Amino acid sequence: GAGVSQSPRYKVAKRGQDVALRCDPISGHVSLFWYQQALGQGPEFLTYFQNEAQLDKSGLPSDRFFAERPEGSVSTLKIQRTQQEDSAVYLCASSLGTQNNSPLHFGNGTRLTVT
């Protein structure tokens, strides 16, 4: 079956531009997560949705970052006025969410480069 799908795969933005990153989770997965992975580092938590509700956004680094999942399926991570420090791979993950022992299924990520 289809896994977690993210688009675009690569994005180059000039400093100050806005970007939108899309995530299509596995069908039926209740939980959706966004993580940021800097080069050579482990992923860092950004935000979490349970269906359409954003239950935790404690990892968003600034108010320039905004995520939504309006119908409880597809999610979009938006970054306004991009800065060079935003350059990273943005990973989306989903899980069934009904059991605490279900692993997260990750997408291939969007590599964002801010020039």
Added chain:
Amino acid sequence: ELKVEQNPLFLSMQEGKNYTIYCNYSTTSDRLYWYRQDPGKSLESLFVLLSNGAVKQEGRLMASLDTKARLSTLHITAAVHDLSATYFCAVDMGDNFGNEKLTFGTGTRLTIIP
């Protein structure tokens, strides 16, 4: 703040040898995950460890969890080239509502030399 540390960060080993990757974490948790990441690829789930003393094995990889010591190990037996990848451990500090909020270690980059 939860800290997750992996040791070593880089590991180069010969085919056929055994080695262990260590994952220490700083606060109480009884849910720990191991993931594999190939260059330019996403993370693939390897093991889910849910209780103290849990041990799981898949092929040449075996993972264990000691929640009292706040330590997990990933043991590689008779390494082969296709095990070359970066391995992450991740600790679940989520709430009771199914928030599997993971804190990842910095990863161990494993290179298997023929």
